[in-house]
Amino acid sequence: MMELVLALAIGVLAASGVWLLLRPRTFQVIMGLALLSYAVNLFIVAMGRLRTGAPPVLKGDNIDPSHYTDPTPQALVLTAIVIGFALTALFLVVILAARGITGSDHVDGKEPEA
Amino acid sequence: MSVSLLLFVILALPFIGALIASGLPRHARTSAAILSWVIALVSLVCLAALWPRFQDGETLRHEIEWLPSLGINLVVRLDGLSWLFSCLILGIGALVVLYARYYMSPKDPVPRFFSFLLAFMGAMQGVVLAGNIIQLVVFWELTSLFSFLLIGYWHQNPSAREGSRMALTVTATGGLALLVSMILIGNIVGSYDLDVVLASRDLIQTSPMYTPALLLLLLGAFTKSAQFPFHFWLPRAMAAPTPVSAYLHSATMVKAGVFLLIRFWPVFAGTDIWYLLVGGAGLATLLIGAWCAIFQHDLKGLLAYSTISHLGLIVLLVGFGTPLALIAAIFHTVNHATFKASLFMAAGIIDHEAGTRDMRKLSGLFKFMPFTATLAMVAAAAMAGVPLLNGFLSKEMFLAEAVANSNANALSTALPFLATLASAFSVLYSLRFIHNTFFGPPPTELDRVPHEPPAWMRRPVEILVGLCLLVGVLPAITVGPFLRSAAVSVLGFELPYYSLALWHGFNLPLFLSLTALAGGVLLYVIFGKRINNNPRGAPWGWQKLNGGWMFERAMTGLAKGAAMLVRVFGTERLQPQLRGIVLVALLAGAVAGVSAGIGVLPMVAAPDLADLAFAGIWLVGAGCAVAAAWQAKYHRLAAVVLMGGAGLASCISFVWLSAPDLALTQLLVEVVTTVLLLLGLRWLPKRLETIPVPAGLERRSRLRRRVDLIIAGAVGLSLAVVAYAIMTRPAVEGISRFFVEHAYKDAGGRNIVNVILVDFRAFDTFGEITVLGIVGLTIFALLRRFRPASDSLPEPSQKRVQNKSDRDRDNRTEGDTLKETMLIPRVVMRWMFPFILLLAAHLFLRGHDLPGGGFAAGIAVAIAFVLQYMASGARWVEERLTIRPIVWIGLGLLISVASGVGAWVFGQPFLTTWFEYADLPILGRVPLASAVVFDLGVVVLVVGATVLMLVALAHQSLRKSRPQDEEGAQ
Numbered sequence A: 001m002m003e004l005v006l007a008l009a010i011g012v013l014a015a016s017g018v019w020l021l022l023r024p025r026t027f028q029v030i031m032g033l034a035l036l037s038y039a040v041n042l043f044i045v046a047m048g049r050l051r052t053g054a055p056p057v058l059k060g061d062n063i064d065p066s067h068y069t070d071p072t073p074q075a076l077v078l079t080a081i082v083i084g085f086a087l088t089a090l091f092l093v094v095i096l097a098a099r100g101i102t103g104s105d106h107v108d109g110k111e112p113e114a
Numbered sequence B: 001m002s003v004s005l006l007l008f009v010i011l012a013l014p015f016i017g018a019l020i021a022s023g024l025p026r027h028a029r030t031s032a033a034i035l036s037w038v039i040a041l042v043s044l045v046c047l048a049a050l051w052p053r054f055q056d057g058e059t060l061r062h063e064i065e066w067l068p069s070l071g072i073n074l075v076v077r078l079d080g081l082s083w084l085f086s087c088l089i090l091g092i093g094a095l096v097v098l099y100a101r102y103y104m105s106p107k108d109p110v111p112r113f114f115s116f117l118l119a120f121m122g123a124m125q126g127v128v129l130a131g132n133i134i135q136l137v138v139f140w141e142l143t144s145l146f147s148f149l150l151i152g153y154w155h156q157n158p159s160a161r162e163g164s165r166m167a168l169t170v171t172a173t174g175g176l177a178l179l180v181s182m183i184l185i186g187n188i189v190g191s192y193d194l195d196v197v198l199a200s201r202d203l204i205q206t207s208p209m210y211t212p213a214l215l216l217l218l219l220g221a222f223t224k225s226a227q228f229p230f231h232f233w234l235p236r237a238m239a240a241p242t243p244v245s246a247y248l249h250s251a252t253m254v255k256a257g258v259f260l261l262i263r264f265w266p267v268f269a270g271t272d273i274w275y276l277l278v279g280g281a282g283l284a285t286l287l288i289g290a291w292c293a294i295f296q297h298d299l300k301g302l303l304a305y306s307t308i309s310h311l312g313l314i315v316l317l318v319g320f321g322t323p324l325a326l327i328a329a330i331f332h333t334v335n336h337a338t339f340k341a342s343l344f345m346a347a348g349i350i351d352h353e354a355g356t357r358d359m360r361k362l363s364g365l366f367k368f369m370p371f372t373a374t375l376a377m378v379a380a381a382a383m384a385g386v387p388l389l390n391g392f393l394s395k396e397m398f399l400a401e402a403v404a405n406s407n408a409n410a411l412s413t414a415l416p417f418l419a420t421l422a423s424a425f426s427v428l429y430s431l432r433f434i435h436n437t438f439f440g441p442p443p444t445e446l447d448r449v450p451h452e453p454p455a456w457m458r459r460p461v462e463i464l465v466g467l468c469l470l471v472g473v474l475p476a477i478t479v480g481p482f483l484r485s486a487a488v489s490v491l492g493f494e495l496p497y498y499s500l501a502l503w504h505g506f507n508l509p510l511f512l513s514l515t516a517l518a519g520g521v522l523l524y525v526i527f528g529k530r531i532n533n534n535p536r537g538a539p540w541g542w543q544k545l546n547g548g549w550m551f552e553r554a555m556t557g558l559a560k561g562a563a564m565l566v567r568v569f570g571t572e573r574l575q576p577q578l579r580g581i582v583l584v585a586l587l588a589g590a591v592a593g594v595s596a597g598i599g600v601l602p603m604v605a606a607p608d609l610a611d612l613a614f615a616g617i618w619l620v621g622a623g624c625a626v627a628a629a630w631q632a633k634y635h636r637l638a639a640v641v642l643m644g645g646a647g648l649a650s651c652i653s654f655v656w657l658s659a660p661d662l663a664l665t666q667l668l669v670e671v672v673t674t675v676l677l678l679l680g681l682r683w684l685p686k687r688l689e690t691i692p693v694p695a696g697l698e699r700r701s702r703l704r705r706r707v708d709l710i711i712a713g714a715v716g717l718s719l720a721v722v723a724y725a726i727m728t729r730p731a732v733e734g735i736s737r738f739f740v741e742h743a744y745k746d747a748g749g750r751n752i753v754n755v756i757l758v759d760f761r762a763f764d765t766f767g768e769i770t771v772l773g774i775v776g777l778t779i780f781a782l783l784r785r786f787r788p789a790s791d792s793l794p795e796p797s798q799k800r801v802q803n804k805s806d807r808d809r810d811n812r813t814e815g816d817t818l819k820e821t822m823l824i825p826r827v828v829m830r831w832m833f834p835f836i837l838l839l840a841a842h843l844f845l846r847g848h849d850l851p852g853g854g855f856a857a858g859i860a861v862a863i864a865f866v867l868q869y870m871a872s873g874a875r876w877v878e879e880r881l882t883i884r885p886i887v888w889i890g891l892g893l894l895i896s897v898a899s900g901v902g903a904w905v906f907g908q909p910f911l912t913t914w915f916e917y918a919d920l921p922i923l924g925r926v927p928l929a930s931a932v933v934f935d936l937g938v939v940v941l942v943v944g945a946t947v948l949m950l951v952a953l954a955h956q957s958l959r960k961s962r963p964q965d966e967e968g969a970q
Helices: A002-021 A026-046 A071-102 B003-022 B029-054 B080-103 B110-129 B133-151 B158-189 B194-198 B201-206 B210-224 B233-239 B242-251 B253-263 B272-295 B299-320 B323-354 B370-384 B390-404 B411-438 B455-473 B480-491 B508-533 B547-569 B574-596 B609-631 B636-656 B660-681 B695-727 B736-747 B752-760 B762-784 B797-808 B816-821 B823-846 B854-880 B885-905 B930-958 B963-969
Strands: B060-067 B072-078 B915-920 B924-929
Touching (some): A002 B574, A002 B636, A002 B695, A026 A071, A026 B609, A026 B636, A026 B660, A071 B660, A071 B762, A071 B854, A071 B930, B003 B029, B003 B060, B003 B072, B029 B060, B029 B080, B072 B080, B072 B110, B072 B133, B072 B194, B080 B110, B080 B242, B080 B253, B080 B455, B080 B480, B110 B133, B110 B242, B110 B253, B133 B194, B133 B210, B133 B242, B133 B253, B158 B194, B158 B210, B158 B233, B158 B547, B201 B210, B210 B272, B233 B242, B242 B253, B242 B299, B253 B299, B253 B323, B272 B299, B272 B411, B299 B323, B299 B411, B323 B370, B323 B390, B323 B455, B323 B480, B370 B390, B370 B411, B370 B455, B390 B411, B390 B455, B390 B508, B574 B695, B609 B636, B636 B660, B660 B752, B660 B930, B736 B752, B752 B762, B752 B854, B752 B930, B762 B885, B762 B930, B823 B854, B823 B930, B854 B930, B885 B930
Antiparallel strands (some): B060 B072, B915 B924
């Protein structure tokens, strides 16, 4: 059941993200990237399978991997979250600068012609 | 000196010389020449010193590890064949250098010329000395590259540019084909080592990949050695300075193709397809080259086509596939190199001293330059195959082989006839070259009086012509041992009987040879005048089928086709590009999913209460995501808030799914991202639903929205299916077991995720924080020059309303409302500052053992700072607190590097960590790991980068808004 919920959640986040990614305004695209990165991060974590109550923090002398959830996807996603933040920040500044230079917040830097 | 050192020297010395020469000043003509000469001579001496080492047919090898994991090593390998070729490359190279010193004008950047020439010499050495077939291709392409640079040396000259481009396109394409061929051979044999390949004849010839490998190999060899139908680049390459033509286009580079064929002869030759293709191309090239050479008016053009023809002769011999023919091929390669190089040099002298190489203008030069004329006449006689000269010997061997192979099949009965015909053509153009240039009345159309060149310019020609004579008279003792050793290295010790002698008695080859001589002379007597008066120098019956013209057509077609593709499929607009990317990804996923099958398993367990709660969270989260997508156009603030809702849902999921570190980091990052977006919103235009959309656009955009909705839905659905299918399958054993088992034992940390980040994969993290620092600096740089759009310049409407109400009321001053509204949050935020810092320190210190760590701590500190900015404004904060984010970034990087470099002191690799337990007062027994120092670097850098981004953006609000803007906005 949890798998189904998470899969659907990933799907909805990704769909919202892709929809925004294809919009004409820069702000929509940046929001789309953020939503898409939520979806991707959850997806990567899900690759380690879902476990509750088994954080990858060693307890006592127990080093049996079956007692802990998979730490590798978590390490990957942790860096992905931070880099995702940096990307969002950079993209935001780029669209601000582009808007300043072109006077338009359209992704092509100019308003579409009819 | 040891053998391996000598081997290394003969390969590396030319390249070293090229580097030195490239650094010489522009006018250093003589020093560059001396340098090149010394390099060539020293290499030659080293090569000579190696000669006694492999008399008994063994090969010398010197191996240097290059890409051992791919089975590719740098192998310098010397055997008889490569010794002979190397000798040609270095020997003729030395002579060409000497000649070029006098040929090149002091006005040209001559050191550059010598630098290219030496580099080319090294590349050729690399080809012939390669003991690894991939290495061979690398040097092969290098020869193409340096040949391009040398042909285009006079780049101010359009024909030089065109010729060099054509040569590069043709030969480098052949090189690519060769690379594929070598990879195929490597796959068949299982090794890229030349010795292994040469010992695998049966394996290669029985392989189904034999034919493709052979075809690609031949493509490489034929393009390089200017074989029909790829011969057209060679005459165009004559735009090069003449020393280049003498060196590359007679003696060395064009022989690389021949070398390749001879090198792989033991494993590839002997099949029908080899005979047909190699022999056929050789024969066609022999005849066509000779026919075209007859009609050229340009001395170098004549020599170029004659080179093509002689290369065809050699390739034909190789194509026969018999050992005797192979020996003849090697012999003729050497002979051709000597007489053709001297002829090119002579043509260059004539050009240099008479000012033209057009045979229609040249005449009677014998009186003006008798020495040069005599030398050229001897060399041309060698080219024509006159007895007592080396060309006669190998041509006689060729004719003998043509006779011997004439009964292979119906077609080959014509071989002796065609061979004799080509020889007669050769006599004809040699005679024409001599007669037109040196005899007849004195020239009338020259702008100067020709004279003998400087003595040292003639010396190389004298040496080469002397060799032609020496070999021609005493072949067995001059070239015999070298030829034998080269033949042994290809054919093994059981060489067939062959005789290097001037006189073999009256036999058929001698008769054919004499017929060719007489026929050539006769033809010139009959047709000479008409050929000389032929207006454009175009060969009779050959105007239409011009390889160069077809090449140009093909290139134009290619450019037009590419332009058309760009027109049809290209767009400058971002939306179609993104749509294309998404669709391609979707399609690729669909193809993979349909072909392999997804196989979604049915749900097993019934839902319990916890599941329902989880579903509830995501009901909200997904609702937020959809609403954010819906509102991002007109209600941007709401969209940011809604996106935070979706972020919170994924944050809670991380907690739920045993990922406390992720939840923590996500939560903190969520905060800064929201602040960042809010700061950015200030400078983006507000979109209002009331702005009318042009009627034409509306229909189009409605359609586009529908399509995008379908695409987005498809992406979401397929991602959900894939995620579900994976999650319901048992996990695959990956690398995680290692991390779990070693985290505490070897790295002294209990929080495995943190240990992975700061210890096992610390180098990745180091790269990541570097990226973070670079992003921070980029944002800072971008914002320093930031000019907002004019409609964002005025103060925001909220601020104006506040200020207006402050102004309108008597007992208030501007800014009071803002101050009062923020009073309570401000107090709270100021008081929270030390506590957030304490939290950050806590997160950092426990990070190695419990959820927390450098990233979370760093972002927490950044939040502490940003809260102060939000509560009290940039001015207030900066009056009290000096933050230098850029210094923090640098410091963070330095700390991380230092913790990594520290490992070197103990003789360990970069970023090796160390840990120990220490008894500290009060705190008690705590683990101390050097990874914590690395994590400290992470904290400092994350603080610096994050604060830099946020502060740079926040500072924009300190801009003074100009009154006229405000008027404009109102």
